[in-house]
Amino acid sequence: MKDAEQKSLCPEAEKAQLPQKRVQTEKVSAPKFAKSEKTPVEPTDPNAMLEVQHLTKRFGQLVVLDDISEKIVQGEKVAIIGPSGSGKSTFLRCLNVLEDPTDGYVFFEGNNLCDLKVDINIQRRRMGMVFQQFNLFNNMNVLKNITLAPVHVGLQDLRKIKRKNFFTKISNLFRGKNKKRALLPVETTAKEIRENAVNNAMRLLERIGLADKASAYPSTLSGGQRQRIAIVRALAMNPKVMLFDEPTSALDPEMVGEVLELIKELADEGMTMVIVTHEMGFAREVATRVMFMDGGKIVEQGPPSEVFGAPKNERLKDFLSKVL
Amino acid sequence: MQIMWDAFYDQFVVKGGYRNVLEGLRNTIIIAILGLLIGIVIGTLVACVQVAGKRSKVARGFAVVGDVYTGLFRGTPIIVQLLIFHYIIFSAISIDGLVEAVIVFGLNSGAYVSEIMRGGILSVDVGQLEAGRTLGLSYPATMLRIVFPQAVKNVIPTLGNELIALTKDTSVAGYVATMDLTRAFRLIATANYEFMIPYLMLALTYLVIILIMTFVVRMVERRLRKSERR
Ligand SMILES: Nc1ncnc2c1ncn2[C@@H]1O[C@H](COP(=O)(O)OP(=O)(O)OP(=O)(O)O)[C@@H](O)[C@H]1O
Ligand SMILES: [Mg+2]
Numbered sequence: 001m002k003d004a005e006q007k008s009l010c011p012e013a014e015k016a017q018l019p020q021k022r023v024q025t026e027k028v029s030a031p032k033f034a035k036s037e038k039t040p041v042e043p044t045d046p047n048a049m050l051e052v053q054h055l056t057k058r059f060g061q062l063v064v065l066d067d068i069s070e071k072i073v074q075g076e077k078v079a080i081i082g083p084s085g086s087g088k089s090t091f092l093r094c095l096n097v098l099e100d101p102t103d104g105y106v107f108f109e110g111n112n113l114c115d116l117k118v119d120i121n122i123q124r125r126r127m128g129m130v131f132q133q134f135n136l137f138n139n140m141n142v143l144k145n146i147t148l149a150p151v152h153v154g155l156q157d158l159r160k161i162k163r164k165n166f167f168t169k170i171s172n173l174f175r176g177k178n179k180k181r182a183l184l185p186v187e188t189t190a191k192e193i194r195e196n197a198v199n200n201a202m203r204l205l206e207r208i209g210l211a212d213k214a215s216a217y218p219s220t221l222s223g224g225q226r227q228r229i230a231i232v233r234a235l236a237m238n239p240k241v242m243l244f245d246e247p248t249s250a251l252d253p254e255m256v257g258e259v260l261e262l263i264k265e266l267a268d269e270g271m272t273m274v275i276v277t278h279e280m281g282f283a284r285e286v287a288t289r290v291m292f293m294d295g296g297k298i299v300e301q302g303p304p305s306e307v308f309g310a311p312k313n314e315r316l317k318d319f320l321s322k323v324l
Numbered sequence: 325m326q327i328m329w330d331a332f333y334d335q336f337v338v339k340g341g342y343r344n345v346l347e348g349l350r351n352t353i354i355i356a357i358l359g360l361l362i363g364i365v366i367g368t369l370v371a372c373v374q375v376a377g378k379r380s381k382v383a384r385g386f387a388v389v390g391d392v393y394t395g396l397f398r399g400t401p402i403i404v405q406l407l408i409f410h411y412i413i414f415s416a417i418s419i420d421g422l423v424e425a426v427i428v429f430g431l432n433s434g435a436y437v438s439e440i441m442r443g444g445i446l447s448v449d450v451g452q453l454e455a456g457r458t459l460g461l462s463y464p465a466t467m468l469r470i471v472f473p474q475a476v477k478n479v480i481p482t483l484g485n486e487l488i489a490l491t492k493d494t495s496v497a498g499y500v501a502t503m504d505l506t507r508a509f510r511l512i513a514t515a516n517y518e519f520m521i522p523y524l525m526l527a528l529t530y531l532v533i534i535l536i537m538t539f540v541v542r543m544v545e546r547r548l549r550k551s552e553r554r
Contacts, residue, residue: 098454098457098458123460124459124460129458133449133451135452135455138452149460152465153461230455233459234458237460
């Protein structure tokens with residue numbers, strides 16, 4: 001794990017870290033298109049919230065995810081467990097294509113996230129992600145951290161509507177009297193977007209009891225506070241699904257509880273979530289399904305009672321005996 | 325000793341050498357500060373395409389241009405660059421010497437600033453970029469709103485160094501293009517071959533300018549640091 005964190009800081013890892021071309025152009029991934037012809041470019045289950053097909057990820061020669069096909073439906077709370085280096089983080093990061101899959105497809109609500117025609121920035125608004133290292137924006141106070149994205153996308157949409165209307169108006173000048181096109185309704189103003197975002201952020205902060213920290217900077221907060229703020233920052237976008245990558249692993253033991261508590265509350269409210277965790281007790285309590293990953297594959301999965309109570313796979317048994 | 329002072333006084337006041345010195349002082353400061361500002365603009369653009377070049381083919385093309393530019397300007401002495409611009413590139417057009425110096429120093433410092441900025445951008449944890457992207461912000465928006473402000477704050481001390489280095493480098497501007505501090509004092513010194521006082525005064529003037537710059541950079545640095553610890 002240390003290794004991966006370290007690597008991601010050095011410039012050579014940049015390509016993998018900065019996804020835009022959403023399918024990596026590696027020499028080793030030549031069969032990409034050959035394979036994609038065989039596989040359907042549609043989700044097999046239209047009701048699945050998240051679906052991956054033949055998801056494969058290689059870093060150079062290292063196969064980190066090995067042809068995974070999986071579905072996650074609305075309301076599920078999936079806990080991913082497994083030994084270090086088994087590909088859990090990579091799997092999670094492929095779900096919102098923060099890591100470009102080498103091969104295969106990721107569907108979110110029926111949209112193929114590996115398709116360059118799909119605007120990934122719009123899809124990601126509906127997928128919250130929480131990192132092990134919190135990743136609060138260091139140059140902004142807590143309130144700004146939470147309102148940045150809602151305000152940014154709100155204003156972006158507003159500008160888009162206004163721009164469209166502007167062109168419609170111009171083209172209307174050349175249209176006949178009863179052929180004029182209707183303008184899109186402009187329902188809000190920039191001021192309203194900002195106010196709503198602030199109100200919503202304060203409501204979320206009150207909920208986690210940190211309203212008094214609204215103007216504090218992240219560097220002045222404890223780990224537990226930072227992580228809870230990172231969680232509500234994601235919630236401020238009203239996501240359909242939340243992805244957690246070891247949200248409590250960087251915390252001092254006495255702060256783990258408050259973060260898990262918040263995640264549990266979200267789960268109880270029906271949020272769909274995928275959570276990579278080493279907290280087996282938490283996985284058992286909150287998850288509706290537990291996946292055990294090893295060597296880039298999902299080796300065994302099922303309800304927590306089965307995975308923890310009656311593990312079948314040898315490596316899972318071995319793993320559990322070490323961590324429980 | 326008295327003779328030296330008399331000689332200096334004669335050149336500095338009576339013969340009007342102070343006018344050159346004042347003009348030189350003004351030019352030195354203009355070249356250093358405008359040069360750095362131009363350098364920051366150019367350097368930032370170059371750094372951005374170099375960083376973005378890792379992920380986009382279009383940017384990679386520009387990044388190669390940026391590499392050639394930084395290579396050329398870091399690989400040759402500034403005085404050579406001044407000579408080339410003065411006698412070759414700008415030889416056909418009549419251009420003010422000060423403007424010429426500002427352009428050459430701007431281009432020169434852009435090459436150094438691009439490296440500084442690139443380092444600054446890379447020094448920001450990738451987690452910041454990832455967090456922005458997962459919230460649905462585009463790559464340029466995330467860079468602009470999140471990574472860039474942090475990068476700038478990280479490089480303020482280094483940019484301060486660059487300003488100081490640039491100020492000292494301007495002492496060669498007078499050989500080709502324009503009046504500057506060094507040239508003004510050199511004219512005084514060589515007028516009657518009394519070197520000691522003019523050149524010590526020259527050194528002192530640079531020292532004072534640079535002490536003031538150092539102080540201002542420290543202030544800015546402290547301001548920026550404070551804003552994040554409330
Ligand atoms: N950017 C990268 N470049 C090269 N190799 C990487 C990169 N990211 C991850 N890896 C490698 O991929 C493998 C799986 O990494 P991953 O982070 O998915 O494991 P993990 O299951 O999350 O482990 P942990 O429990 O330690 O977090 C590791 O061997 C890691 O070294
Ligand atoms: Mg991990």
